[in-house]
Amino acid sequence: MAKRANQRKERIDRGIKVRADGVYAISSWQEIGFLVGPRLTLILGLLLLPLVLTTAPYWQSVLGIVCIYSLLAVSFDFLAHYVGLVSLGGAFFVGVGAYISSLLNVELGLPLFVTIPLATVFGGAFCTLCFWPCLPLRGVYFAIVSLMFPLLAARVIEALDIFGGTDGVLGVEGFSSSFAEHYLPIASVLVLLFFLRRLVNEDLGLVLRGVKDNDQAVKASGININHLKALAVFISSSLGCLAGALLCHVNMWAGLSQFALDFSILPIAATVVGGSGTLVGPVLGCLILVPVSELLRDFGTLRIVAYAVILTGFIVFKSEGLMTYAARKYNQFERWVDI
Amino acid sequence: MFEANGLMVFYENMLALNNVSLACGNEQIIGVFGANSAGKSTLMYTLAGIMLDIRKKEQMAGGERITLRGEISFQGERVEDAKPSVRAKAGIILCPERRRIFPESSVLENLEIGSYLATREQAEETLEYVFEIFPALKAITRRLGGFLSGGEQQMLAIGRALMAQPKLLLLDEPLLGLSPAIQYLLAKSIKEIKEQRKTSVIVAEQYARPIMPIIDHGYILENGSAVVEGGRRELMDNPDVKNAYFGT
Amino acid sequence: MNFKKPKPNNGPLLKVSDVSKTFGGVQALSNVSFNLEKGQIMGVIGPNGSGKTTLVNAITGFIRADSGAIEYQGRNILGMAPHKIADLGLTRTFQVMRPYYSLPAYKNLIIPLFSPRARRTGGWRGGGKLGDRDTVAVDILEEIGFERDSYVPYKSASSLPTGYLKRLELARCLALRPEVVICDEVFSGLSMSEMASMLPLMERLQMEGITLIMVEHRLRELFRLATRVIVLNFGRKIAEGVPDEVMEEPEVKEAYFGSEEVFSYV
Amino acid sequence: MDIIIYGIINSVTLALMALGFTLVYGVSRLPNFAHGALYVLTGFLAWFFINQFTVNYFLAGLGALLITGVVGALMYHLILVRVRGMAISEIIASYAIGLAILEGLRYGGLKGGTYVLRPFVDGSTSILGVPVDYQRILVVVLGALLVGMLWFFVNKTRLGLALKGMAQDERAALTLGIDSDRMAVVSMALGSVFAGLAALVLMPLGNIAVEAGYHVLIMAVAVCIVGGLGSWTGAVFAAFIIGFAQILTDVILGAHFQVVVALIAIIITLILRPSGLFGRQKELEERV
């Protein structure tokens, strides 16, 4: 873009967003389309994809993985950018969810439509309990401790040889209908995305953001930040546990490797690529990164190298994240004006 | 020796500095006065080149767009495109607003870091000078910067700027949070710095009272424009200025 | 949270006795005592580093005093968590401003308005029931000097200049409908004309029954408000009383101004 | 006795692994998650030089260090500079680079246990009845030396101080004439060289394997954080705590629980001292 003397680029909001008593004043069909368009694209897109992919069953199952990673990424994004707790322990949530769900399924014989919700709620509660003593930690210190949790959990299970030890829990029930297998993850992502987006814009969400910005001032406002953080961790870890529970039924197996670092790192990478702090961005990031990783599978050992290079490329060339960039381009237009 | 012409700064679509020109001769103290959001800090950042850095960071994060226009020259050379570190090497040192000291370094270390551009002898000599102006610092050399009280931090920030051997010292709200006695002493020292160390000083303040008596020339900023300009007496006699900056 | 109504007590609203605090060898406070009566405006002055902010921190629970007692409405609050103390109606501003930088100015107030105390009391001037938080927030900002119809209340706090941030600090306290507000240098960084609007505001607060402790270096303005001041030096209280009298005490002069020359300047 | 001797060796080993990471993080607040990769890279390069060009150990090591330093500097200059200040992006970007290097090496044939560096000095002796090989003694000596050097560099030299300033407040450093981008390049290069040095000293004890990269990274991060950011004493202490915790569990509970105990030690240390052993981060951040 040529630098013009005595001119500067101006950005102007495209939509006429007027905030009046909590609703957007919507003036015309055009406006409505403008607002609803992108959201509808995402929702319909996700819902239709499995149908489009019926001839490529493998990609259908990849889509399921995309959704599972999306849940994790959204959970990370929520905790990191709306509460300020950067958790590198996504794998802990996955593992807890997977183990709870699979054990309930295998040991008690509960059907998966029962075990998944149970794992989500109780897994979330369990994770929150584990993280409770760490809530006063800040920044990297929290990040590192959270990173230790999945490592520790895997080690403990291994050392004590409980829950099937290194072999994992075998014989977990799989999805009986492929409809459920494909749509349950998608539906979870959409519903939870909607829920979280509402939440962060509600007053509670603002307070959480306040905790991130400046917890001292929140304390001075008479709010117990530990309770807030615990609540946030609960929400986020429930999401992670849901992902884990889904995963163990997709794989028909749960085991130690559910605590693997990949489940912590990939969602974070997706968040960075997609645009952190946008909640939709992480989903977008997963929609790109996971299939890319699958496409590269044929490369064999070179795959990870290629993947890392692509990832770095995204981060370097769109460091703000795709979603942030796209949203800006969509919502604003630019023009040159004289100074 | 230092001259800025037609400075304009936009934050996105907001005009923060509007065609501001300013000059500072050798061994002069220039005052820039203005109420809140008049654009004093913006001006200081622009002069020191920090604005370039802010713009770079904003671009990286994809946020708002900052536009800079205008010419700045220092000792006959154009510096408006020079990086802040280059300007600092040339002698333009900013003591930023809100006391940005290094919180995890001790007071002494803060000062040592400040002397990055100085020679060893200069550093030693200036260190003593700083302790002379702010004796309070001398007692607490080993305390971490972040633990200091507001006023102590302010003193430290000014001291640190001095350590960098400025030829042109830019002070952004130096009086903020200082006790009256120190305020007074600081004003006196600014004059001393100018005279003894052959340094020019530009001070941005909203609390004009202690500074006004020592300036050679002053500007009043309002909403990003320099509305009044003149020598010390001129400003002091201007009824509007008197009203706004000295109260009644 | 439902607190029992405090017992009607006829003692002082806030009673600080013999509070001391050291930071690894630094005696930041030593045996400071004072009483604060309801409705007063009390000034706290002292040279830089004399322990004023530390005193504020000790009262509001941000640091734990080593010894002594702090009673508020007859209840000992020493060692209580800061949020609990704030919930009792004892709030403070921060000397180094701590707004929520990523939020617009008015959204900054949503957070105190969300607190249990604001919900109970309805926020500043609220009649017990809290209305729409956004509206209340903008109302409060307007009262405190943000022009309602300008863009300022809606700007992101990170781009606000010092003056507004100072007021935002105060607004954050007021949103809680506090009983005591401790202001740590709210006047510094304000220009004369802004000060002109702040002084009446403080007076109004006093009239509304809010008790104020003001830590200040701007003595002129402080003395127009405060009925009583205490002076700290090296963590010790060296004087207490009516402003004019206190300023005449030689120890204060010595500690605070050093020389006559400076004094006359002030 | 053997507990003490091997405890010390293990601790110094950990400290060495962490040095480069601590340096970069301590002085430029850049979590260099490619640390482990640089470690392995140096080892591999040295091996390559020795075996391909049959140069002597010293030259090979020097060459490897040089290249690693340049790689580190380029890494910053080309990539990390664009995400500077966005901590999470920095982590992911550097991790991705590290991944590319490590897996690239693996693709290039670095697999299995066949890549080894020879010890500088062969043979072993016995200290107080405990057999110890010379290389391990060398590790302890060099480790102590390097820690001392680094401490001196960071606290006493102009460059070190400038780096430290930049880490704490970049904008303030800019006003003092410190060119933050150049400084970060310097610190990355230095950090990489230190990672490499550690590799050259430690690798003869084992073999050159990709997995070591991940292991070293985790240990380095743990030591650095447990010690408290930017604190040298802290890092050394942390290395000793973790090091001895490992050896002790090895003896008492069995190596089986080594990792469990080390992890628990880390978690507990941080819960008790939220900014690490010698860090003041939390207090500083909470000072109002």
Next chain:
Amino acid sequence: ADPIVLGCPLSTAFLYGWDAERAIKLAVEEINKAGGVQVGKEKRPFKVEVIDTRDLEPGVPVSEALLGVKKLILQKNADFILGGPIRSEAALAAMPLLAKEKKVSILSSGTLTPKYHKTVAKSPEKYKYLFRISGEAVWMVTGEIIPCLMDLGKRFNLNRLFIMIQDVGHARAGGGIIAKIMKKKGWTVLGDPVVYPTGATDFSMGLLKAKREKAQVILIWMDMPETSILLKQWNDMKIPALPFGSIIAAAEQPGFWKATEGKGEYCLANVVNAGNAPCEATPWTMKFVKAYEKKWGVEPEGYGSSSSYMAVYALKDAIERAGSLDSDKVADALKKIDLMGVYGRVRFDPKSNQVIPSLDPKEGAVGTIFQWQGGKRVVVFPPKIATGEIKLPPWMKK
């Protein structure tokens, strides 16, 4: 004619992955050169599709491997699955998936856990497509390692056993069982097994302990490459105990000698099936070893080489007898297989689909234990195929 696609989910960056890959490719090349596989009336070639499952890489989740298997089946249209997954967890985890997709699979490298064929035996109908042609841990221990140890003990009068294992399931199980049995057989087992986490690089504490306790044999069960460090340390410290690798990935490879600069001499290693080190178990054995060496430049490496090679031949045999690629038919044919292979007679247990082991190549699949002597791998067990005798290091002789 259309090729028959063999999907191989292998962890190709690791010994137990690439050994299988190389052996399978070798077998396929031989078969295709000879005209291919007779399916009904037409001759069809084999085609190999390898996917890197990374399951041996520490920290890579098993779901990666599962996705790899899925990809082979759903996208690469693999007709049969050969080789892996390699890691036990991954192989176990893949069972339901393979059963659901009704794919015949022959496991031939990695996975030693008895749980695999026991699971098959438990629901034979569901898992009837799953075979394993390589050895499994129970036989290895009771049929080979224990007898070999007893031999050793008798010959040199040794009876103090010290156990060092890696912190993985199969090693812990194996180490535990060996300890128990050896105790029963009158040996002194010194303390509990010393367990090392995967990736450990310092074994001095354990070795010192062994020395202190006057161990005479150190039983090692580790599949990580760092084990070569253990042997270097063992040699440096001159620990007077013979290292006996029940599973010891590092020492199986021909490159081990160079990696330890000869310090690994005297180490014993079990390579599960004959043919993974040169010997004359059957006429085919050396033919295989030579062919492998010719194609890949090294002797057969890990313990999955000869079995993976045989897996292809067994499959060919079964397909030809079934006359079709139909999973049920091929599975039935595999069940009835009786083939003289590289490591003896190949037959599957009718219930568990596990290859039937034996000490005699004429009766079943034989194993191999060798010792490093002068840079060579000398087979010392079972006696029927041995090419040399066990030696003690000089510092052990009194």
